Amino acid sequence: xxxxxxxxxxxxxxxxxxxxxxxxxxxxxxxxxxxxxxxxxxxxxxxxxxxxxxxxxxxxxxxxxxxxxxxxxxxxxxxxxxxxxxxxxxxxxxxxxxxxxxxxxxxxxxxxxxxxxxxxxxxxxxxxxxxxxxxxxxxxxxxxxxxxxxxxxxxxxxxxxxxxxxxxxxxxxxxxxxxxxxxxxxxxxxxxxxxxxxxxxxxxxxxxxxxxxxxxxxxxxxxxxxxxxxxxxxxxxxxxxxxxxxxxxx
Numbered sequence: 001x002x003x004x005x006x007x008x009x010x011x012x013x014x015x016x017x018x019x020x021x022x023x024x025x026x027x028x029x030x031x032x033x034x035x036x037x038x039x040x041x042x043x044x045x046x047x048x049x050x051x052x053x054x055x056x057x058x059x060x061x062x063x064x065x066x067x068x069x070x071x072x073x074x075x076x077x078x079x080x081x082x083x084x085x086x087x088x089x090x091x092x093x094x095x096x097x098x099x100x101x102x103x104x105x106x107x108x109x110x111x112x113x114x115x116x117x118x119x120x121x122x123x124x125x126x127x128x129x130x131x132x133x134x135x136x137x138x139x140x141x142x143x144x145x146x147x148x149x150x151x152x153x154x155x156x157x158x159x160x161x162x163x164x165x166x167x168x169x170x171x172x173x174x175x176x177x178x179x180x181x182x183x184x185x186x187x188x189x190x191x192x193x194x195x196x197x198x199x200x201x202x203x204x205x206x207x208x209x210x211x212x213x214x215x216x217x218x219x220x221x222x223x224x225x226x227x228x229x230x231x232x233x234x235x236x237x238x239x240x241x242x243x244x245x246x247x248x249x250x
Contacts, residue, residue, distance in 0.1 A: 026123045027071035027144055029064045029185070030114035033057055033130035034078060034103045045081065046231050047130040048088065052244050056231055057085075058094050059133035064126070065096045067137045069144040071126060073098035076114045108205050112197045118190060124148050125193055126185040127208045131231040134243055135185065139225055143187035146222050152188040154209045155224035156180040182207060183224040192217055 033047045047057040057075075064071055077085060079102045088094070099117060104110040111127055118125065124147050126140070139155060146153035159179040164171040186208045193208070196215040205211045209219050227243050229236060 023148065025148060026120045027069045027126070028074060028118055028123055028190075029071040029126045029128060030074045030076060030111060031057070031060060031064075031098075031128050031130050032076050032103075032107060032110050032114070034076070034107060034110050044084075045078075048081075048084070049231070049237060051133060051231075051237060051240055054092060055088055056133050056240075057130050058088075058092060060128065060130050060135075061094075061096055061098060063133065063135055063137065064128070064140060067140045067144075069126075069141050071144070074101055074114045074117065075099070075130075076101045076103050076110045078103040106201065107207075108197075108201045108211065111193075111208060111211075115190075115193055115197055121191060123190040124187060125190050126187040128185040129230055132184055132228055133231065134225075134240060135183075135228045136225050139223070139228065140185060143185050143222055146220065147187040147189060150220055151192055151217065152186070152209070152212060153220055153222045154186045155183040155228070156221040157183065157224045157226055157228075160226075180221055182209065183228050183230075188212060 033045070047060075048055050050056075051059055061073055061075070064073060073096065075085075075098050077100060082100060082102075085100070101113050101117060104113050114127075115125070124144055126143060126147075128135070135155075143153040143155060157180065159176050159181055161176070163174040163176055163179050165174055184207075188208070192212055192215075196208075196212040196217070199211065199215060202214070205214070213219050229239060229243075231237060231240060
């Protein structure tokens with residue numbers, strides 16, 4: 001895979017933002033909430049679990065609403081949970097405007113369903129995991145700013161651990177400095193996504209970047225955050241609560 005890694009610290013980013021503020025080009029965020037509670041040993045999908053008094057999904061939607069980009073929000077959710085989500089919105093007095101879209105059989109189809117309701121050819125679209133409720137606002141805004149200028153921006157962090165790859169009956173060490181762990185948001189110009197999602201689904205499509213790369217586009221990596229964790233296992237809720245209680249996201 002071909003990657004360009006753009007490392008921007010918060011302070012450098014802030015200077016760039018002052019010189020290049022968020023523009024008036026329409027922005028969208030597709031929040032993909034297709035997960036189940038299987039690995040959480042939960043009866044309800046993990047995006048609905050309560051984190052510091054609010055469902056994880058509400059935390060995630062709040063992030064994008066509080067960003068400088070202020071994108072229009074599209075929530076892609078399994079239709080079996082649409083009524084449950086509406087009940088949660090009432091219970092927690094959640095009134096941030098968003099469009100609710102039926103989820104697909106897999107992430108590829110869910111994202112495709114979300115894209116179908118966006119018609120602005122000049123738009124910039126972020127795609128984000130519903131269960132990443134701790135993404136710093138600066139990371140969100142940076143991906144919009146970079147994607148608008150360069151076509152796409154994929155959030156990533158360097159691996160902190162040693163990496164080994166299985167090759168046949170043995171394993172080999174990989175150079176850690178060359179390994180990046182991919183996160184979301186993954187942000188693109190709409191036309192890149194529309195072109196990419198015309199492809200037939202393949203099991204090699206593990207995220208939106210892999211779909212877009214398969215269509216012939218170069219993928220740009222932008223700096224993510226080690227606090228931008230994905231709620232997957234029960235212990236992740238405790239970790240997320242500790243992060244939230246430590247300091248506000250910025």
